[in-house]
Amino acid sequence: TLKIDATKKGASIDDSMYGVFFEDINRAADGGLYAELVQNRSFEYDPADNASYHGLTSWAPHSGTVDVADDTGRMNERNRRYLKLGLPAGVINSGYNSGIAVQSGQRYDFSVWARTDQASTPLTAAVTDPAGTPLGDPVKIQVRGDGWTRYTGTVRAQKTSTTGRLLVTGGGAGTLRLDMISLLPQDTFKGHGLRRDLAEKIAALKPGFVRFPGGCLVNTGSHYGYDAPNFERRRSYQWKDTIGPVEQRATNWNFWGYNQSYGLGYFEYFQFSEDVGAMPLPVVPALVTGCGQNRVTDDPALLARHVQDTLDLIEFANGPADSTWGRKRAEMGHPKPFKLTHLAVGNEENLPDEFMARFTKFRDAINAKYPDITVVSNSGPDDTGGTFDRLWQLNKQAGVKMIDEHYYNSPSWFLENNNRYDSYDRNGPKVFLGEYASQDNRYFNALSEAAFMTGLERNADVVKLASYAPLLANEDYVQWRPDMIWFNNHASWGSASYEMQKLFMTNVGDHVVPSTASATPSTQAPITGAIGLSTWATAATYDDVNVTSAAGQALFSDDFSGTDAQWTKSGRGAWNVVNGAYVQSDAAAEDTLVTAGDKSWRDYTLNLKATKQAGR
Ligand code: AHR
The missing domain is CATH 3.20.20.80 (Glycosidases)
Incomplete structure (x- = not known):
């Protein structure tokens, strides 16, 4: 009522x-609300941050000599690293998820900071499919001089793709230095x-x-x-x-x-x-x-x-x-x-x-x-x-x-x-x-x-x-x-x-309208409950769990035996594999759940046999 x-x-x-x-x-x-399509555009990814990272994370060499340099040739003190190409050479960026997503008919702003030890070096930027077939007309730029300078161009996609790549190549001979390689949709x-x-x-x-x-x-x-x-x-x-x-x-x-x-x-x-x-x-x-x-x-x-x-x-x-x-x-x-x-x-x-x-x-x-x-x-x-x-x-x-x-x-x-x-x-x-x-x-x-x-x-x-x-x-x-x-x-x-x-x-x-509600509580069938757990930094073991009614009445003992209760993985078993949580039975044949300590909430299901019924 x-x-x-x-x-x-x-x-x-x-x-x-x-x-x-x-x-x-x-x-x-990055890779989300910020529309930049290039991942690791400034080559700052570092294994000290994340063991799987390196200066070329999300980049792959295409040809020639490709290095990430961290020396006095850098653009500025906050942007420490840059790409050094022994020409002719090129690199490919694979963006986020399955690649760089482009839509047919849309325009994309390409930009790069560059310097060359030659009088002039031709640079080409193309959005391609994974096999290297262009998805639009490439941008062609002449890099001139050995001071860091920003160059820009526009790519108009002629095909839609969710697996695009950005291919950047430099021609001729000598050394081409690049940084802040960016591709941004014009439509933001x-x-x-x-x-x-x-x-x-x-x-x-x-x-x-x-x-x-x-x-x-x-x-x-x-x-x-x-x-x-x-x-x-x-x-x-x-x-x-x-x-x-x-x-x-x-x-x-x-x-x-x-x-x-x-x-x-x-x-x-x-x-x-x-x-x-x-x-x-x-x-x-x-x-x-x-x-x-x-x-x-x-x-x-x-x-x-x-x-x-x-x-x-x-x-x-x-x-x-x-x-x-x-x-x-x-x-x-x-x-x-x-x-x-x-x-x-x-x-x-x-x-x-x-x-x-x-x-x-x-x-x-x-x-x-x-x-x-x-x-x-x-x-x-x-x-x-x-x-x-x-x-x-x-x-x-x-x-x-x-x-x-x-x-x-x-x-x-x-x-x-x-x-x-x-x-x-x-x-x-x-x-x-x-x-x-x-x-x-x-x-x-x-x-x-x-x-x-x-x-x-x-x-x-x-x-x-x-x-x-x-x-x-x-x-x-x-x-x-x-x-x-x-x-x-x-x-x-x-x-x-x-x-x-x-x-x-x-x-x-604008304001609350006072109201009251009353209802007759229904009785409840034996419970299968989902329990969300988050452990910080270290793995944790969950064993003794108290399950009570809303009124505090004990419904289950806190010392589950293998037959009373069973931790099971949630419907999304992949989480448990990825994050390393597992279920084990200890010596006393009780079930315990060991979580991975990955700072994330994960869902685990505890199947319980009810021994009493409560209103809620
Ligand atoms: O929302 C995710 C995290 O949850 C927040 O960073 C933190 O404040 C809380 O622990």
Whole structure:
């Protein structure tokens, strides 16, 4: 029975309530939203980042002498390596997924930085099929002089292909040096260099905000420190590394284990937010490493520098075009401010006291100069070991305005926690639910999330912002699932959760209409449950599991024998093979599940024989 009282008004719901969280995870940026078709365009892939990488990752020699050089002949200090061809010679790039996807009739901008030790060297760039047959007219360029110079041309595809290659060859004799070999479709979202189908799917959500660039990505310093000596590589995500001409931007080994180009950088994030009518919400590193790592950077000078960088970021977004950082924004093509109002410091911090000591330094410096900026704190990873409670307590004491909460749970958790925010302090910090998802991409997951979101709306006076996570996943480079939008090099498709989010996001109400519902619980058949597990860094063994009813009644013993319960692989057995999880029986003939520790949520099914029946 549903009772609705249309004469009363509940909480107001802000237009910006539902947004998106973009993180460069699952190759969401390079090979994804960033439309660049060439992988490893600047030859910076490094085995030190990922054992399978080398300078020619995604490239293959075609002819002649092909080397990746790292010497004083480089283009600039941030772009360390370049391609050195002993002529005549050539190389082939195979892009992402099955190759470079081109569409008949579409135009593609080719560009390259080059220098030659000859008076003039002919360079040809052609998009071909895997057998080398051209898919359009090649670009022909004469490289002149031994100084780094940018050359451009346009390829018009005459055939459609999802397995294209970019073949770049130099003729004559001598040495040709190349860098930043790029192929970008002319047809991008609003002409701003982002892949149209993906950007349109995000825009169709009508997001109220865009949170970026991470997530744990922001904490890359957790691996190698915040200012790693290895030039610009392996740093925490620092916004100043990501702006200006692309050939002068660093590349970085990111938290998720792959090289990111920063072609999609802070300017592009701000511009994309504006293009989809959303409020930008950047996250900067707090110099304490969250995301399961427990390292603290204890360097006052470094902290002061990061605080200043954050002030500079606000000037970059909002400052007048003649201010130091506002000028850089204007030079990149956007003299008008980007209207930044919210900014988060830190992500999933698991050292509450150390984090808060640093957060307040950021917050106080920001609000001293920009009192209207809401500086968002966080509540750590999902409630583990008291971190969540301690962070909430410290945040409240510090008068923090908004706290970022994250959780990834089972569908039943979402169904059972619809009332999570009913009891939150109305006078305390507001909630930014920056990341949440139920642990799969099935219809039932979307349904459980939808049920939960009615609880967010009912509490819209406390929960001010909410975003499902992660947003994007390239199906061939997955670190985390479930995800909202999936894609490969030529197609994209929304999950059930995407369609559900779209319903909520494109129908944001003005205020809550109070209602109550009552129902008779049905009895439940014996259970087959899915359990989502995520283990960080090391493998974990799951054995003793307690299964209770919603009311806490024990339904199963916590010591399964081989016949009582059995861990089975989920429907997607390939995950388990790829990620190395396996099922074993221990000496006492019990079943245990050993996970691979690959930082991803994986689905495992635990088949149980019920011994009692409960209402839910
Ligand atoms: O959304 C994926 C990851 O989940 C984010 O990077 C992190 O904040 C959380 O642990």
